Amino acid sequence: MSELLEKAQEILRQEVICNRCLGRCFAKSGTGLTNEERGKALRVLSAMHKHQPFVASQECSICQSIFTTVDRWVEQALQRIEGYEFQTYLMGTRIPLEVEAAERSLWEKYDICVQRTEPIKQEFNREVGKRFGIIMAARGQPILVDFREPEVVFLMDLERNQLKVRVHSLFLYGRYRKLVRGIPQTKWPCRTCRGRGCVECDYTGKTYPESVEELIAEPVLRAAQGKAHALHAAGREDVDARMLGSGRPFVLEITSPRKRSLDLELLTREINRLAQGKVEVGALRFVKSKVVEHIKELEAQKSYRADVALGREIHEEELQHALHQLIGDIEQRTPRRVRHRRADLVRTRRVLAIDGRLTGPCAALIEIVCDGGLYVKELISGDEARTRPSLSGLLGTSAQVVELDVLDVLGGINLPET
Numbered sequence: 278m279s280e281l282l283e284k285a286q287e288i289l290r291q292e293v294i295c296n297r298c299l300g301r302c303f304a305k306s307g308t309g310l311t312n313e314e315r316g317k318a319l320r321v322l323s324a325m326h327k328h329q330p331f332v333a334s335q336e337c338s339i340c341q342s343i344f345t346t347v348d349r350w351v352e353q354a355l356q357r358i359e360g361y362e363f364q365t366y367l368m369g370t371r372i373p374l375e376v377e378a379a380e381r382s383l384w385e386k387y388d389i390c391v392q393r394t395e396p397i398k399q400e401f402n403r404e405v406g407k408r409f410g411i412i413m414a415a416r417g418q419p420i421l422v423d424f425r426e427p428e429v430v431f432l433m434d435l436e437r438n439q440l441k442v443r444v445h446s447l448f449l450y451g452r453y454r455k456l457v458r459g460i461p462q463t464k465w466p467c468r469t470c471r472g473r474g475c476v477e478c479d480y481t482g483k484t485y486p487e488s489v490e491e492l493i494a495e496p497v498l499r500a501a502q503g504k505a506h507a508l509h510a511a512g513r514e515d516v517d518a519r520m521l522g523s524g525r526p527f528v529l530e531i532t533s534p535r536k537r538s539l540d541l542e543l544l545t546r547e548i549n550r551l552a553q554g555k556v557e558v559g560a561l562r563f564v565k566s567k568v569v570e571h572i573k574e575l576e577a578q579k580s581y582r583a584d585v586a587l588g589r590e591i592h593e594e595e596l597q598h599a600l601h602q603l604i605g606d607i608e609q610r611t612p613r614r615v616r617h618r619r620a621d622l623v624r625t626r627r628v629l630a631i632d633g634r635l636t637g638p639c640a641a642l643i644e645i646v647c648d649g650g651l652y653v654k655e656l657i658s659g660d661e662a663r664t665r666p667s668l669s670g671l672l673g674t675s676a677q678v679v680e681l682d683v684l685d686v687l688g689g690i691n692l693p694e695t
Contacts, residue, residue: 522685
């Protein structure tokens with residue numbers, strides 16, 4: 278204690294310093310005290326020890342009295358966040374460079390152990406955040422500080438006198454079923470105008486009038502009063518394919534939501550009512566942003582059903598022999614139809630199970646269980662030998678998928694803890 282007091286006396290003897298900046302030099306000494314209280318106590322002890330009159334803290338050459346602006350920053354934050362629902366928040370501060378330099382210089386000059394100190398930025402964040410939280414609680418909206426994934430972040434730039442507010446997106450996990458063909462998963466910009474609007478797209482900017490994303494997101498966007506939406510899904514089915522079974526896992530992101538206390542059961546009913554006969558959703562729940570990465574990296578196995586047109590009449594035995602040979606590893610070079618948007622690579626995927634039957638002399642119905650990422654249409658057609666083996670290659674005739682359904686996305690959908 279005597280060493281600490283001697284160090285404080287040395288600082289007070291030579292510096293014009295406030296209680297806060299003095300207290301922060303010894304922030305890890307003593308518990309249950311604010312830096313203001315700690316600094317004042319050291320000032321009092323110093324005066325008593327030297328039998329001198331106590332002189333209260335006034336101006337400060339270190340912090341330049343920035344703590345006098347705390348209430349102003351709190352008021353700005355309250356104004357900017359008016360009308361937003363949130364439960365967690367975080368304050369961030371950009372301290373003027375000369376203030377940070379003055380603090381570091383003080384610690385170096387008096388050989389103060391950095392591990393015992395607290396940076397001015399940390400105290401400023403805490404003081405503004407504490408007062409902000411008290412006022413929000415008094416208004417009936419209690420909130421908590423969250424250092425990992427706050428719903429709202431306030432960035433105070435003391436040098437430029439600017440406050441930036443970042444409202445974290447809202448994330449909803451669920452599964453969707455697409456019951457009809459001809460609807461893309463996400464908005465498909467018009468190829469002619471690239472989304473700007475033209476005669477070809479009737480000035481909508483879209484190739485298709487609606488998408489799975491829009492049908493799901495628009496009721497949620499209205500309820501959350503957000504700015505925009507994005508659908509993150511575990512893969513995608515073709516526009517002309519249905520998604521059946523238990524549905525495809527997805528995460529819907531709503532940016533800058535004003536409302537977060539959404540009734541998910543009511544929203545589920547509303548989405549399914551408005552998209553009746555086209556899209557259904559279920560299992561909606563709130564999740565953290567990290568689930569987006571989990572969903573996108575998911576390589577779940579999938580099951581498909583394909584109606585196939587064959588180039589010649591074949592016998593049932595031929596079909597069964599060919600299907601049996603498809604079980605195992607499949608080497609697929611990026612299909613021609615998607616190579617404009619995917620790297621031209623050869624990928625290995627597995628067919629785990631396959632079954633089928635002839636439905637006519639030149640037609641078959643085939644069900645396939647395979648790895649995620651396998652292009653089923655090309656497994657059937659061969660895609661000019663870019664997929665090997667293929668049903669077409671094994672039968673020695675053309676084979677084309679007439680209709681395709683995703684029957685289910687299988688296993689592996691264990692969400693991380695949120």
